[in-house]
Amino acid sequence: LAKTTQPISMDSYEGQEVNITCSHNNIATNDYITWYQQFPSQGPRFIIQGYKTKVTNEVASLFIPADRKSSTLSLPRVSLSDTAVYYCLVGANYGGSQGNLIFGKGTKLSVKP
Amino acid sequence: DSGVTQTPKHLITATGQRVTLRCSPRSGDLSVYWYQQSLDQGLQFLIQYYNGEERAKGNILERFSAQQFPDLHSELNLSSLELGDSALYFCASSARDGLNTEAFFGQGTRLTVV
Numbered sequence: 001l002a003k004t005t006q007p008i009s010m011d012s013y014e015g016q017e018v019n020i021t022c023s024h025n026n027i028a029t030n031d032y033i034t035w036y037q038q039f040p041s042q043g044p045r046f047i048i049q050g051y052k053t054k055v056t057n058e059v060a061s062l063f064i065p066a067d068r069k070s071s072t073l074s075l076p077r078v079s080l081s082d083t084a085v086y087y088c089l090v091g092a093n094y095g096g097s098q099g100n101l102i103f104g105k106g107t108k109l110s111v112k113p
Numbered sequence: 114d115s116g117v118t119q120t121p122k123h124l125i126t127a128t129g130q131r132v133t134l135r136c137s138p139r140s141g142d143l144s145v146y147w148y149q150q151s152l153d154q155g156l157q158f159l160i161q162y163y164n165g166e167e168r169a170k171g172n173i174l175e176r177f178s179a180q181q182f183p184d185l186h187s188e189l190n191l192s193s194l195e196l197g198d199s200a201l202y203f204c205a206s207s208a209r210d211g212l213n214t215e216a217f218f219g220q221g222t223r224l225t226v227v
Binding site: 031032034038041042043044045046049087089090091092093094100101102103104105106 | 115117148155156157158169171172201203205209210211212213214215216217218219220221223
C-alpha cells in the first residue's frame with residue numbers, strides 16, 4: 001500500500017502559481033495519482049488524476065516524473081478561494097482492487113491578498 | 114452541488130445507540146464509498162460498494178456495517194456508538210468500479226455521540 005507524504009502547510013499570495021509536491025516512493029505499477037481539494041465542513045472535490053508525465057485540465061496541472069515516486073500539483077494564479085486542504089492519493093483505479101485508500105493529512109494552502 | 118445526497122446532515126445520539134446514515138449517489142453512478150473524517154484521524158476510507166456488491170474495505174470497525182440497495186442508494190449503520198465515533202461521515206459516488214477513481218462527495222453527516 002503506497003503511502004504519501006505532503007507538506008503540512010503552504011502559504012501563497014493571490015496571483016501566484018502554487019506547486020504542491022507529494023512523495024509516494026512505494027507506488028505500484030497499477031497505481032494512479034489523484035488530487036482532491038477540501039474546504040472546511042465540505043466533502044472533498046476531485047481536482048485531477050494522472051498516471052505519468054503531465055496532465056492538465058481547466059483548474060490545475062499534474063506533473064509526474066518518469067520514476068513516478070513523486071508528483072506535483074500546480075495551481076496557476078491562485079485566488080483567495082483556493083485556500084483549502086489538498087490531498088494526494090495513490091491507488092489502483094480499476095475494479096476489484098482490494099485494499100485501502102489513504103488520504104493522509106493533506107496540505108493546508110493559505111492564500112493571502 | 115455534487116449530486117450526492119446525504120441524510121441527515123446532523124445527528125446527535127447517546128453512547129451505546131445505533132444510527133443509520135443514508136446516501137443517494139449521483140444519477141447513474143454505480144459505486145458508493147463511505148469515509149469517516151475526524152480531527153485526529155483525518156479522512157479515512159471505510160468501505161466501497163459497486164452495483165450492490167462490496168468491493169473494498171478500509172478501516173471499518175466491526176460495529177459498523179453498510180449495504181447498497183437495488184436502487185443504488187446506500188446506508189451506513191453504526192452501532193454500540195462510542196464517544197470516539199463522533200465525526201463527519203462522507204459518502205461519495207463514482208461511475209466506475211475502482212478504489213481510486215474520480216469520486217463525487219456529498220456534504221456529509223455530522224455525527225455527535227454524547
